[in-house]
Amino acid sequence: MTSEPYDLITMGRIGVDLYPLQSGVPLDRVETFGKFLGGSPANVAVAAARLGSRTALVSRTGADPFGRYLHRELAAFGVDDRWVTDVPAHPTPVTFCEIFPPDHFPIHFYRRPKAPDLEIHPHELDLPALRAARALWVTGTGLSAEPSRAATLAALRERSARPGDGLTVLDLDWRPALWDDPGEAPPLYKEALRHATVAVGNLDECEVATGERAPLAAARALLAAGVRLAVVKQGPAGVLALAADGILAEVPPLPVEVVNGLGAGDAFGGALAHGLLSGRDLTEVLRRANAAGAIVAGRLACSPAMPYEDEITRALTSGTGSLPERTP
Template identity: 30%
Template structure:
């Protein structure tokens, strides 16, 4: 049984093979498995922790490719369903010259939306230690009800709940619906990770310090993380404010999956110190060590194209950190 379970969307990313061009100008695309919770599930497994995924893809060649891909990385897919109700969701991704991204989704409907409550197994979820989710599966029914039901099970059995909203406004009906839905679910997690842009979106505040204070009042999370790209990560843990620098000595090629790799690094570190986290006794040094691992995971990921193929193993992370300690 897995120690960390992720629930939500799984899809195909078609990533432009040339940076700095629009989707229309791209000469071709690299096919890769994607979807933030699926990326987290694989990243956790590559870091050496037993990982499971709950979600739905189409009963089509792309869906079978996705399930095979997760299996190949050691992710438990016993509760990943292949449905005939819709085709596998697709995303086309264009890259700017510095590796940032723009998305076009083919998803109305998409198979990831078809996750159903009756497919959720309480026995499966209660066996884990950490449960991770995002906001994409909260947009449409039946996936919304299924996701909230699974979170309720996880909370009932004392799992640590992790939440990365992973805002994609072009998937939501409108900005206000996205904001209201995400804000309404901030009472669910123990760990909340948002980007700098998401912090401003949820609080209306651009300043990081003021935004973090405002977000802290809106969530039950004991650990709040704000990722800021090359500026590192700011955090509040049980009222204590901190910052951890990231690594700036690499060339960014594709940022797809970097945030998911960061999340996986956090969950890996929390899993290693799970009793300390649950008891509220984790030291600042221990948390900062975890965040350095998470930053390394994200940094390594941006050096390659595609999400899942770029996610690092724990050996790669240790080597990356060791090389920088020696400098």
């Protein structure tokens, strides 16, 4: 553990995204692909790092060339990879998508027989570092199988014992295809929410976690489950957030010509965590997180597309997320 706590530690999925370089073409007819770092928690760490947060990831890769690639990418994006270790028994997962803008992006996960990021064991966690971080971000997918399930809950319980006002975020992240038994999810979400301070999810995810689908009812149910801030993403209707002190914020989406919508939620998450840590007004936090998501939706990739602060400001000023991608 370093002497200076991290702003944000994320925990969970990492893999290689292989995205078609032809839009509107079925996967069986695509001829060329771009290779990118992927996995929602990894992308959230990248997004927050782009905005100036000091971030780290807890995950696992295969002991293979794709694993080495992911370590290089994390370092290039400024995400500390000290807790990203190899699992020789399982290959680094890859994910393909199909691109049919504006709203159809089928995902094909290759995570069998088991993804290495589900092989995070509780005894391997650096609990002092997790407790000291200003924010911890975990996902619902981390609850989908052991030993990741026990490790995720151990990290959350460690945060519950943390003094002060640190952020502990549960991204509901409902991916039923990644569960052997999706019926196990609701009680596990309930247990995780008891130890989180912030919950983030779309309407489908909120319904799985709480049984409520109407945005305000879902937010209230998340607060009743134990969090202090519920953030409900509503797609074309924007985002709603309700705090335990009764503050309600609603923000419409920022218009964008969609190229690939898959990274928008991760950009939103990284900007949300960074904004909450900055102490900004809740409505402003949501405005900037929405803009970050819109910017990434207007670009092909996820991790390389994550915006910088000035790009978010420019998008809000111009009223559109359709910005040219910055050349590294």
